Each structure stands twice: as structure tokens, then as C-alpha cells.
Amino acid sequence: MGNHKNEAYSRLGMWLFLLSEILLFGGLFILYSVYRFQNAQIFHLAAEALNRPIGTINTIVLLTSSLTMALSIYFLKMEKPRRSLFFLFSTVALGVLFLINKSVEWSIKFHHGVYPNAPRLLERERGEILFYGLYYSMTGLHALHVLVGIGILSGVGLWMMRGRIHHKHVLPLENSGLYWHLVDIIWVFLFPLFYLIT
Amino acid sequence: MSSFYEERGRFKGIFGWIFSTDHKRIGLLYLLAILSFYAVGVFLGFLMRLELIAPGPTFMRPQTYNALFTLHGVIMIFLFVIPGIPAIFGNFFLPIQIGAKDVAFPRINLLSWWIYMAGAALAILSLFTGGGPIDTGWTFYVPYSLRTPVNVSLAVLGVFILGFSSILTGINFVTTTHQLRAPGMTWFRLPLFVWGIYATAWIQILVTPVVGITLLLTLMERLVGVGIFDPAKGGDPLLYQHLFWIYSHPAVYIMILPAMGIISEIIPVFARRTIFGYKAIAFSSLAIAIVGSFVWGHHMFVSGQSDLASVIFSLLTFLVAVPSGVKVFNWVSTLYKGSIEVAPPLLFSLTFIFLFSIGGLTGLFQGALATDVHLHDTYWVVGHFHYVIFGGTAFAIFGALHYWFPKMFGRMYHKKIPYLAWALLFVGFNTLYFPMLLLGWEGMPRRYFDYLPQFHTLQFVSTVGSWILIAGLILMFGNLIHALFKGQKAEDNPWGGATLEWQISSPPPTENFYEIPRVERGPYEYSK
Numbered sequence: 001m002g003n004h005k006n007e008a009y010s011r012l013g014m015w016l017f018l019l020s021e022i023l024l025f026g027g028l029f030i031l032y033s034v035y036r037f038q039n040a041q042i043f044h045l046a047a048e049a050l051n052r053p054i055g056t057i058n059t060i061v062l063l064t065s066s067l068t069m070a071l072s073i074y075f076l077k078m079e080k081p082r083r084s085l086f087f088l089f090s091t092v093a094l095g096v097l098f099l100i101n102k103s104v105e106w107s108i109k110f111h112h113g114v115y116p117n118a119p120r121l122l123e124r125e126r127g128e129i130l131f132y133g134l135y136y137s138m139t140g141l142h143a144l145h146v147l148v149g150i151g152i153l154s155g156v157g158l159w160m161m162r163g164r165i166h167h168k169h170v171l172p173l174e175n176s177g178l179y180w181h182l183v184d185i186i187w188v189f190l191f192p193l194f195y196l197i198t
Numbered sequence: 199m200s201s202f203y204e205e206r207g208r209f210k211g212i213f214g215w216i217f218s219t220d221h222k223r224i225g226l227l228y229l230l231a232i233l234s235f236y237a238v239g240v241f242l243g244f245l246m247r248l249e250l251i252a253p254g255p256t257f258m259r260p261q262t263y264n265a266l267f268t269l270h271g272v273i274m275i276f277l278f279v280i281p282g283i284p285a286i287f288g289n290f291f292l293p294i295q296i297g298a299k300d301v302a303f304p305r306i307n308l309l310s311w312w313i314y315m316a317g318a319a320l321a322i323l324s325l326f327t328g329g330g331p332i333d334t335g336w337t338f339y340v341p342y343s344l345r346t347p348v349n350v351s352l353a354v355l356g357v358f359i360l361g362f363s364s365i366l367t368g369i370n371f372v373t374t375t376h377q378l379r380a381p382g383m384t385w386f387r388l389p390l391f392v393w394g395i396y397a398t399a400w401i402q403i404l405v406t407p408v409v410g411i412t413l414l415l416t417l418m419e420r421l422v423g424v425g426i427f428d429p430a431k432g433g434d435p436l437l438y439q440h441l442f443w444i445y446s447h448p449a450v451y452i453m454i455l456p457a458m459g460i461i462s463e464i465i466p467v468f469a470r471r472t473i474f475g476y477k478a479i480a481f482s483s484l485a486i487a488i489v490g491s492f493v494w495g496h497h498m499f500v501s502g503q504s505d506l507a508s509v510i511f512s513l514l515t516f517l518v519a520v521p522s523g524v525k526v527f528n529w530v531s532t533l534y535k536g537s538i539e540v541a542p543p544l545l546f547s548l549t550f551i552f553l554f555s556i557g558g559l560t561g562l563f564q565g566a567l568a569t570d571v572h573l574h575d576t577y578w579v580v581g582h583f584h585y586v587i588f589g590g591t592a593f594a595i596f597g598a599l600h601y602w603f604p605k606m607f608g609r610m611y612h613k614k615i616p617y618l619a620w621a622l623l624f625v626g627f628n629t630l631y632f633p634m635l636l637l638g639w640e641g642m643p644r645r646y647f648d649y650l651p652q653f654h655t656l657q658f659v660s661t662v663g664s665w666i667l668i669a670g671l672i673l674m675f676g677n678l679i680h681a682l683f684k685g686q687k688a689e690d691n692p693w694g695g696a697t698l699e700w701q702i703s704s705p706p707p708t709e710n711f712y713e714i715p716r717v718e719r720g721p722y723e724y725s726k
Contacts, residue, residue, distance in 0.1 A: 009303065010303075012372075013302065013303060013306075013373045016368075016369040016373065016403055017365075019404065020365050020403050020407045021407070023405070023407040024407035024408075025411070026407070027408045027410075027411035027412060027441050027444075028411055030437075030440075030441070031437060031441075116422045116425065122431070129425045129431045130432045130433065133425040133431070133433070137426060141414075
């Protein structure tokens with residue numbers, strides 16, 4: 001069985017997997033839209049309290065990481081493995097930076113007593129409880145995906161260093177790149193929904 | 199000519215099975231696990247029927263009964279019927295029927311089995327830990343599932359993990375069907391079982407994640423109290439129901455589509471006639487998969503969704519009956535003027551058509567808005583879905599077992615005993631479930647531990663039916679298990695089938711084909 005044919009399977013399999021990921025988040029997006037429709041005014045006010053600078057920085061960080069990911073694939077195809085590896089680990093570093101930012105943002109909120117089931121949150125209006133419930137669920141699930149992505153990219157990086165992924169066998173890098181871009185795209189939707197529409 | 203049983207892999211003994219990436223061995227691993235869970239589910243059902251033999255407490259407490267119907271549901275739905283046909287027969291026969299050596303991702307296939315076992319183990323562990331066995335019903339409806347002290351969290355996690363297994367299997371089968379067909383195996387030369395599995399695989403990929411996120415949120419709700427489904431915090435329980443049924447209604451088609459594929463395989467073989475309306479059957483599988491994904495709201499007619507939504511969902515529900523009807527008409531037309539041999543596989547298939555038709559027609563009563571108000575949450579519903587799922591899917595599994603047994607194990611069972619077992623099953627089944635339709639019509643609510651005296655006769659008849667049914671199951675499986683060890687050696691093609699699995703030896707060799715076949719005719723073209 002030719003390597004070429006194997007690659008076709010893996011690519012199709014990866015796209016199908018990404019499709020199921022989209023539906024996983026899709027459930028949350030449905031909940032978000034219904035609750036936003038029911039509590040438009042409160043969501044509007046609650047969103048103003050989110051830390052927009054940190055959100056913006058994280059958007060820039062994640063978009064840049066998608067660029068470095070694409071560059072990594074490009075340079076591996078150009079038979080420049082060292083440069084490819086550099087950009088791959090830049091992507092990992094940016095992913096870590098994203099998570100650090102996120103945890104800073106979350107801990108500020110926690111510090112203000114805004115976390116799930118917090119007594120001070122429960123005193124507020126129901127729409128606001130829902131807003132933060134969705135905020136923590138959606139950004140939390142997304143952060144979990146970033147974490148998994150960091151793990152996958154690091155593993156692929158180790159494989160590249162051992163020479164198991166090279167310019168004739170780019171597919172594992174490409175497939176993990178696809179996953180990373182998906183994680184990025186989901187953030188592109190989360191960012192305006194939570195931080196910008198106020 | 200050595201079969202896959204004799205293959206010497208990297209591991210010996212049991213490890214040669216549980217670490218094997220051979221699709222046939224994985225199929226048999228699933229067979230063993232799934233039928234074991236089925237036995238447990240049947241036993242729980244037997245206990246419930248025994249409790250209901252007379253009004254009032256008979257031999258258990260109400261809370262035990264609540265746990266029993268929940269476990270019966272969870273095991274039968276998530277561990278038996280949903281994975282059932284794709285995981286067992288899909289794994290074993292899909293690659294062979296399209297002329298491939300294995301599925302596209304053999305290692306992920308093995309991983310799916312391990313994930314399935316892990317999810318099942320967690321679900322079982324939930325019985326003995328935390329607050330004890332779950333009592334929510336298999337639907338885990340909020341807000342009760344958030345409040346009950348029993349161990350819902352672990353059970354929900356178990357079902358979430360089972361979903362992963364389902365998604366990975368779906369991805370594997372779609373990719374396999376697209377990429378691994380033998381030369382000449384065009385889309386319209388695919389056996390109809392492959393079409394059924396293929397349509398099912400799409401549903402598995404597309405809707406399972408939705409229940410995944412729903413269960414994950416329920417888990418989060420119980421662990422940290424995010425509030426998304428909790429009415430006390432502004433959450434809407436109706437949204438839980440929507441998300442749950444967005445998966446769980448299409449899941450009904452995950453159960454029935456592959457079963458219909460099996461029936462489409464068996465009928466032409468035993469009617470010695472090519473299938474009537476091949477394309478209509480193939481496309482009706484896709485139509486059921488697509489339309490069936492948009493009918494979930496019919497579970498919620500009395501939950502308080504808008505009337506407009508109910509009307510639309512009702513209309514779509516009636517629409518989905520059309521492709522199902524197309525299949526039934528095509529099967530019957532295939533039999534017309536065929537030279538029919540009523541061998542055990544065909545007998546079970548004909549029973550499928552009969553029982554599934556009753557299940558389908560009783561479903562229409564519930565799909566109509568006005569009658570559903572009366573029938574919702576009664577024994578009618580219980581009777582209806584047992585006709586569909588037991589009378590449909592499980593009878594198709596029995597048919598498939600008798601049809602493919604000689605190929606899978608290389609031995610033939612005693613051919614007279616299945617007729618006796620069938621008679622017991624058929625009589626027992628109808629005695630067990632038909633009274634439920636009547637009870638529901640008279641207003642007996644489902645999931646109740648106790649009932650009014652006027653329901654006693656029908657409840658009693660139903661319980662007697664469960665004994666007959668179980669006697670039939672024991673006889674049927676006893677015969678098959680006996681054949682496994684003592685059966686005569688089977689021929690390669692005992693039924694005269696024309697699909698690829700009958701062109702290789704029984705049991706199949708390690709990589710199915712010594713040479714990838716070149717396909718030059720359709721799957722049901724029998725030589726004159």
C-alpha cells in the first residue's frame with residue numbers, strides 16, 4: 001500500500017474529526033445564542049466587565065501562532081527542517097503565552113468573586129450568572145483544546161527532531177496544523193461574542 | 199489456507215486479541231462485550247417485569263426499581279443497540295464487503311474498542327460508588343439529574359467517553375468506504391449493508407459531539423455549578439432536552455439504519471432474486487439520516503416548546519416515515535416472485551419487517567400532536583420503542599448472527615433449533631410488548647413502580663411474555679454457542695450469496711483476500 005494513499009486517508013479522517021469538534025462547540029454556541037436572545041440587555045452590560053486588553057492580546061497571540069504554524073509547514077516542505085522546527089516551537093510558545101494570559105484573566109475574575117457558584121455571583125441577576133457560566137464553559141473548553149494542541153505540537157516537534165517527520169512525510173505536521181487552526185478559528189468567534197459585542 | 203484465528207501476531211493468547219488491530223478480531227471483541235452487556239440488560243428487564251407481576255411492592259423497593267429501569271435503559275441504549283451492529287458486523291464485514299484488507303485506521307479501531315470498554319467500566323463503577331446506582335432514567339433530564347444524590351457524575355462521564363468511541367468508529371468507516379473500495383467497486387455496486395453503515399457513520403460523526411457537550415455541561419453543573427442548565431440560576435432545562443435529543447433522536451437511526459442494511463443483504467440472498475430498487479434503498483438510508491436529524495423536537499411536544507416548533511417537528515416526523523416506507527416496499531417487492539427459502543436468517547428478517555412496521559405505525563400516533571398529549575410518557579411509548587428497537591434492531595442482529603455465523607466462525611449451527619427459538623421469541627415478544635400498547639392507551643404511565651388494579655391483567659400477561667421471550671433467547675444463543683464448539687464445518691458459501699464475503703474461505707484468511715479482487719458486477723446479481 002503506497003504512502004501516498006495512506007496520506008489521503010489521514011487527511012480525510014482529520015477533516016471528519018474537525019467536523020465533530022465544530023459540532024462539539026456548536027452545542028455551546030447554540031446555548032450562547034439562545035441565552036443572549038433571552039437576556040440581551042444583561043449580556044450587553046456583563047460583557048463590558050470583561051478585560052478587553054487581555055482578550056485582544058490573546059487574539060493577537062493566537063493569530064500569530066497560526067501564522068508561525070503555517071510557516072513551520074511551509075519550511076518543512078521547502079526542506080528546511082531547522083527553520084520549520086523553530087517556527088513549530090514558536091507556535092508552542094505562543095500557545096503557552098495564551099494560556100498564561102488566560103489564567104491571569106481568570107484569576108483576576110476569581111479574585112473579584114466571579115466564578116461558578118460563587119456567593120457574590122449568585123447574588124447578581126440570573127442573566128449575568130448565565131453569561132459567566134457560558135464564559136467559563138466556552139473559554140474553558142477552548143483553553144483545554146489549546147492545552148491538547150500544545151501537547152500534540154510538542155510531540156510532533158520531538159518526532160521531527162528524531163527525523164520521523166521530514167519533507168517527504170509532512171502529513172502529521174499538516175494534520176496537527178489543521179487542528180491548531182481550528183482552535184484558533186474557534187477563538188476568533190469567542191472573542192467578539194464575549195468581549196466586543198457590548 | 200490459514201484463517202485469521204490461526205494468525206500469529208506479536209502477542210500470544212488473550213493479548214493476541216485485545217491488542218490486535220485486525221478488524222475481524224476487533225469485531226469479535228465487540229461481539230463478546232456487547233452480547234454480555236445485552237445479557238445483563240435482559241436480566242434487569244426480567245427483574246422489572248417480575249416486580250410488576252402484581253400491584254404494590256412485590257420483592258423490591260421503589261428506589262431499586264428506579265435504579266433498574268435506568269440501568270436497563272443505559273445498558274441497552276449506550277452499550278448494546280447504539281454500538282451493536284456497526285461495531286460488531288460493521289467491523290467484521292464492511293472491509294470484506296468492499297474488498298479491503300482492513301479499515302483505514304486499524305490502530306484507531308482498536309483504540310475505539312478500548313475506549314468503549316473504559317466508558318462501560320466507568321458506567322458500571324458508578325453503581326457501586328458515590329451515592330449508588332443512578333435513578334434518573336437513561337435521559338439524565340435536568341434539573342432532577344442535578345439534584346439527585348446518586349452517582350450521576352460518573353455515569354455521565356462514562357457515556358461521554360462511549361461517545362468518543364462512537365465518533366472514532368464513524369470516522370473510520372466513512373474514510374474506509376471512501377478510500378478503500380476495491381477496483382471496480384463503484385458506489386452503486388456497494389452492498390446495501392455498506393450503505394447503511396456509511397449513512398450511520400455520518401450520523402455518529404455529526405451528532406455524537408452534541409450529546410458529548412451536553413453531558414459535559416451536566417457534569418460541570420454537578421461538580422462546580424456553572425448554572426447553564428440549572429433553573430435556580432437562570433438556566434433553561436428545555437435547552438438540555440433540545441441538545442439531548444439533537445443527538446438522541448438521530449441515535450435511533452444509528453440503531454435502525456445498519457439493521458435495515460442487514461435486512462437488505464439477507465432478503466435477496468434467500469429470495470434468489472436481485473434486490474428491487476437498489477438505488478431507492480441506498481438513497482433512502484441517506485434520506486433517513488438527513489431528515490431524521492431534524493425531528494428531535496417530537497420528544498418534547500408536552501415539554502413547553504412553542505406550538506410552531508411542535509407543528510414543524512410533527513411534519514418532519516411524518517416525512518421521515520416516507521424513506522422508511524420506501525425500504526419496506528422494496529423488501530416486499532424483492533420477495534415477489536422470488537424462489538424463497540425460509541432459512542433462519544430470512545425468518546428473522548421477515549419478523550423484523552413485521553415488528554418494525556408495528557413499531558413504525560405506532561410511532562405515527564405519537565408524531566401527531568393531539569394524540570401525543572394523551573400517549574406521552576405512557577406504556578404506549580415503551581411498547582412503541584421496544585417494537586422498533588427490540589423488534590427491529592435486535593431481531594436484525596439475530597438475523598445477522600444466523601446469516602454470518604458460518605462465515606465468522608467457520609462452523610454451522612443446528613438448522614432446526616432456530617425455528618423453535620424463533621417461535622418462542624415471536625410469541626414471547628408480542629405477549630410482552632403488545633399489552634404495553636394497550637396499557638398506555640388506557641393511561642398507564644411509564645416508569646412507575648406501582649399501578650392501579652385495573653391494569654393488573656395486562657401487566658401480568660406482559661410478565662408472562664417476558665418468560666417466554668427469555669426462554670427463546672436462551673435456546674437461540676445456546677444453539678449458537680453449541681455450534682461454536684461442536685458445530686459442523688461450514689462451507690465457504692452456504693447460502694449462495696454474491697457479495698464478496700462469500701467468495702473467500704470460512705473463516706476468512708488473515709488479510710481477507712490473497713489478492714485484492716476486481717469487482718465486475720453488482721452485489722445481488724446471481725448467476726442464472
